[in-house]
Amino acid sequence: MPWQPLDLPSLRIGLLHALLTRTRPLDEVREFHGSLRWAEFLLERTDGLLRPADHVEMGRESIFDRLGDGVFSGVLYGNPDWGVARPGAHARRREVPVDTAHAMRLHAADFVSRCASEILAEDPDVVGFLPLLAYQLAFGITATVWAISMRTAQQLVAPSQLQGRVAGFTQAAPPATVPAGALTAGALAARLGNVPVLTGGATTALLAAACFWLPLRVSSPRRPESAAARSS
Structure with missing residues (x-):
């Protein structure tokens, strides 16, 4: 994938390589x-105008x-012209x-x-790009749904005066646990x-996603009392 971090090895390629080496050693x-x-x-x-730092910024900071x-x-x-106007509108x-x-x-x-x-040119028998592409497509769909559901649940549960703190915590905590x-x-x-760990990770993700169907207890914000009500 073009935006894999430059300072970290690709976990997907490493797992795929290890699995193929184990199952097909020849x-x-x-x-x-x-x-x-x-x-x-x-x-x-x-000629050096677009540096690795620009790659990192595009892949990590602008995700x-x-x-x-x-x-x-x-x-x-x-x-070549498809979608050119969209980034400009988004930037504005x-x-x-x-x-x-x-x-x-x-x-x-x-x-x-x-x-x-x-x-x-290397005349490969099998190219593992399609499984990685399918993974990226599935991840893109599920990650978008996850983010929308999480933000919705967060706004429903968190009190209005704590929305900023809760949003900041949810932005900082997940990357820190990676x-x-x-x-x-x-x-x-x-x-x-590899297989038990990947199966356990997928099961944990599904169980975490199932929490969105749990009933939420939403409290309405308390309205300030009027001056007439306080005087009475």
Whole structure:
């Protein structure tokens, strides 16, 4: 994936590689890290104007604005002009700079063409891109539904005077637990195997999502008493 963090290995590629090596030890598994290739391609093509720091900002800092998706939208639909106006309208509405996204978009088609040529030049029997793409599609759908449901439940349950604090906590707490969860999952996978850990993670996610169907107790804000009512 083009926006995988540059300072962290891809967990999906690592799991897929380990699983294939274990189940098909006679086959040769080769990895293609599109995120590193994308950062190198931008650095080379723009003579250093688009640096790895710009890649990190687009993939990590702008994730909630979906600017990274817009960079490759023209390639996805086979139309260089498809979706060009949307980032501009979004930037005016949210006051988000999109100059970097526009600059990267100019090189997206050439990058995809080069990647396809390099992969097919090795004459592979199977390309694991489709399972990763299916995962990304499923994650994109479920993550969007999850975020909408979580924000709705948060606004219904949290008192109005605490909405800002609750929103700040929900933004800070989940990313802070990612390293601990990754280390724990890696240790469990080494001891129990990949399949039980992945199955347990999926079950936990489904149970957490089921909490949205639990009844919520919503309290209406108390109205201030009028001066006439206090005097009486």
